[in-house]
Amino acid sequence: MAGLRLGLSHSLAEALPDQYAPAEPTPAPRAHRVAYNTVLATELGWDTAVADHAEALFSGNRLPADAHPIALAYAGHQFGNFVPLLGDGRAILLGERLDSAGRLRDVQLKGAGRTPFSRGGDGRAALGPVLREYLVSEAMHALGIPTTRALAAVLTGEQIHRPQGRVPGAVLTRVASSHLRIGSLQLWSAQGDTIRLKQLADYVLARHYPAAQTTPQPYLSLLEAIIARQAELVAGWQAVGFVHGVMNTDNTSLAGETLDYGPCAFLDTYDPSAVFSSIDRGGRYAYQRQPALMHWNLTRLAETLLPLLDPNPERATALAYTALDTFIPHYETAWHARFRVKLGLSTQQPDDGTLIQEFLALLHASHSDFTQGFLALNAAAQHHTHPLLDAWTQQPNANTWLTRWRDRLSRETDPLSRLQASNPRIIPRNGWVEHALRAATEQLDFEPFHRLLAAVTQPLTEHPAHRDYETPPPAQGRAPYVTFCGT
Ligand code: AMP
Ligand code: MG
Numbered sequence: 001m002a003g004l005r006l007g008l009s010h011s012l013a014e015a016l017p018d019q020y021a022p023a024e025p026t027p028a029p030r031a032h033r034v035a036y037n038t039v040l041a042t043e044l045g046w047d048t049a050v051a052d053h054a055e056a057l058f059s060g061n062r063l064p065a066d067a068h069p070i071a072l073a074y075a076g077h078q079f080g081n082f083v084p085l086l087g088d089g090r091a092i093l094l095g096e097r098l099d100s101a102g103r104l105r106d107v108q109l110k111g112a113g114r115t116p117f118s119r120g121g122d123g124r125a126a127l128g129p130v131l132r133e134y135l136v137s138e139a140m141h142a143l144g145i146p147t148t149r150a151l152a153a154v155l156t157g158e159q160i161h162r163p164q165g166r167v168p169g170a171v172l173t174r175v176a177s178s179h180l181r182i183g184s185l186q187l188w189s190a191q192g193d194t195i196r197l198k199q200l201a202d203y204v205l206a207r208h209y210p211a212a213q214t215t216p217q218p219y220l221s222l223l224e225a226i227i228a229r230q231a232e233l234v235a236g237w238q239a240v241g242f243v244h245g246v247m248n249t250d251n252t253s254l255a256g257e258t259l260d261y262g263p264c265a266f267l268d269t270y271d272p273s274a275v276f277s278s279i280d281r282g283g284r285y286a287y288q289r290q291p292a293l294m295h296w297n298l299t300r301l302a303e304t305l306l307p308l309l310d311p312n313p314e315r316a317t318a319l320a321y322t323a324l325d326t327f328i329p330h331y332e333t334a335w336h337a338r339f340r341v342k343l344g345l346s347t348q349q350p351d352d353g354t355l356i357q358e359f360l361a362l363l364h365a366s367h368s369d370f371t372q373g374f375l376a377l378n379a380a381a382q383h384h385t386h387p388l389l390d391a392w393t394q395q396p397n398a399n400t401w402l403t404r405w406r407d408r409l410s411r412e413t414d415p416l417s418r419l420q421a422s423n424p425r426i427i428p429r430n431g432w433v434e435h436a437l438r439a440a441t442e443q444l445d446f447e448p449f450h451r452l453l454a455a456v457t458q459p460l461t462e463h464p465a466h467r468d469y470e471t472p473p474p475a476q477g478r479a480p481y482v483t484f485c486g487t
Helices: 010-015 038-043 049-051 127-142 184-187 194-208 218-241 287-309 313-324 325-344 352-365 370-382 388-391 398-410 417-423 428-445 447-456 464-470
Strands: 021-022 032-036 070-072 075-078 081-085 091-098 106-112 147-162 165-177
Touching: 010 091, 010 194, 032 127, 032 218, 032 447, 038 147, 075 165, 075 184, 127 147, 127 165, 127 428, 127 447, 184 287, 194 287, 218 287, 218 313, 218 325, 287 313, 287 325, 325 352, 325 417, 352 370, 352 398, 370 388, 370 398, 370 417, 370 464, 417 447, 428 447, 447 464
Parallel strands: none
Antiparallel strands: 021 070, 032 147, 070 091, 075 081, 091 106, 106 165, 147 165
């Protein structure tokens, strides 16, 4: 297999020589393949020769002959505090691959050992978080939300040290439109290096926003386009009850994909103030704060781009504010569109916002499960009985709301199909993710992981074998769910 090639190119390394440091993967003593995404591999145009060598290739043991392994440099605001240099401390970019649809995709190994940016870290990833990212990123893709993808998960055969003790190490192969983040630009703006800032902005324009390149003000158009994509992304998160948990600027992708699944979780019971991450003590990244925090991140992005917007600082600032002001209307349009179809509606009415908000308030007051709540609308539309309907009608305004909503539905064609197509049966519920991760980490039993993966990648399908995953596991209990970052 010496000389195996993956058809990789290296546009970033060629265009941006200062954006990275070379970094070789550290071999894994006993690589063992846990999961391999054949559908994604096919999308990338890779045949069975790649699949046959997946264990060696995606553990970092065999470097493809055409790899140019690097770790990217970036800065970032973490929980509001600026860190001038972070970088890929445990991720190595092998190169880029032009997929069968003509899109350039990054191929990155996460957990393949130390890099020049590792500082005190071991450069490794624990099996649990690797499998969480695999499950949740593939679920997000199946739910129609832009995201990085998971190609492979391989055990390294090593135990690594984490606060909870010794745990199995693993490597995740992540595929992304790119791994550039707001923090990648912040690296240069913090140093006042406008030349490198412009080189990177030009690269982002060419790779991700070619339409913005040909406008009269390409950098302003770039800012506006990123704002629009991020507004749509967060609306997508809200619509499935996803809580990212660590919306730092180094985790905000310039391509508009969900990036970094460290402490993420999903709402079970609808609670807008829900926070799951152990390190998010102030609730900075709570469910309901995600749009505002994305706006905060985009404001940091606008600041980095100021020198490119206009040579006159006042004019540059005015342009930046004008662009930032488009975030809320973009977000609201996207949010209304997402939630309108979740209510089975295709037509727009001036009071849609109220109708949606009142339903969410009803879910909140009745302590309903978010995902089940939207599924119950199917029964409600047909005047069938449903346990959640009984809970709703205990609330003072439930019947008024149901009457108004049914009246709207009666003027729709085929609202039942729309309800079914817009409301997932299956999300990667925290309790089930934990259950699968525990079996994998404690017993190296991957059967629960594969069963859950099969279910969450067909979120709309009603399947007897997946029924359990439609609700939290029975043993979940009432203890609040907590996730841990960077472990
Ligand atoms: P994250 O919390 O995954 O966004 O990571 C924040 C920063 O810490 C990034 O620069 C990571 O590369 C780095 N980092 C996290 N875990 C490790 C590790 N085990 N070894 C080295 N660097 C790490
Ligand atoms: Mg990160």
